[in-house]
Amino acid sequence: MSDATAGPQARGSAADGGGGSAPPSVAVVGLGLVGGSVARLLxxxxxxxxxFDTTPRTRDAAVQAGLRVAPGLDALCADEPDVLVLAVPLxxxxxxxAEVARHVRGRTVVTDVGSVKGAVxxxxxxxxxxxxxVGAHPMAGTERSGFEASDxxxxxxxxxxxxxDASTRADALATVLRLVTGPLGxxxxxxxxxxxxxxxALVSHVPHVLATELLGVVADAPVRDVAxxxxxxxxxxxxRVxxxxxxxxxxxxxxxxAWVASALRVVVRDLEQLVQALESNAPVGEFFDRPDAVRALLGARDEPRExxxxxxxxxxxxxxxxxALGAAGHVVVAVEGSAVVVR
Known part of the structure; x- marks a missing residue:
């Protein structure tokens, strides 16, 4: 039986972040691919x-899936959930x-699942x-969208x-980390x-751009159907993406x-250099060898950290x-009392 279907009893202490406290109550605004998946897993x-979702068809599908769906944002916020997740399109x-701000009350912490944090x-x-x-973004998804694609x-x-950032409250951060490392696993x-x-930008947004360009190149090619x-x-x-x-x-x-454009300038520079080398019959080995360090990292097993x-x-x-620890690749794995556990 997988954790996703085992239920709270099978999860044991993992469901509360390992700290013995009850998992937070959660409200999700937007029940598309990611918001629906958050709600289903919780x-x-x-x-x-x-x-809650603005689309009646989505609300009906969520109810059919066994989820509790509020009739509006006011009702969703009135329950004063510990965490309110914004899962709407950017x-x-x-x-x-702005609408949530009209209705949110109590000590509800607001987070999100958006792929861009500065804009949110x-x-x-x-x-x-x-x-x-407190900003949040799960690094998971598919090319599909909508509640029907959620899992x-x-x-x-x-x-x-x-x-x-400088305004983040410690208690709000602990609440979100307890949710992520607890019931969300x-x-x-x-x-x-x-x-x-x-x-x-490097590992998600630019790959989306390059995947779109590959499709576009084929779309414009005279040999499209054969290709x-x-x-x-x-x-x-x-x-795929x-x-x-x-x-x-x-x-x-x-x-x-800003970050996507900066990365794409590097991509364009490198591809232009490759084109020039191919057209002049110059060596191109450096282009294909340059990622070796990343290939090694991707193929290596993570060493356990204290x-x-x-x-x-x-x-x-x-x-x-x-x-500083996060930027160096360390991750929070649990919240214990007033401390977070980092590996």
Missing amino acids: HARGVAVSG RAMRAVA RDAVGAAGLGSRY ADLLDGARWAVTV GTAHVVTDDVHDESA LGLAAGSFRDGT GRTDPRRTEAMVTDNA PERVELDAAGRWRATLP
């Missing part, structure tokens, strides 16, 4: 979770954050939610980025928004424009310590 783990984030922080800050906010297994055990790199957005008939694993794997909703990809790339406890102290020393 529901399977026995967490008190409710959701293009809708500012309007939704600007949106929630403009709405007056900055003191409640409890999609996020089970995922690596998350959790982002902080994941680990978390705690980093700044800029570190996340630069990293996401598609011959396409096998390399084309399938290289273009290019088959997602183009408006979603466009929003992701434009909201992270756990380190970082206190979420009132003096705020964790504000420097946790992002």
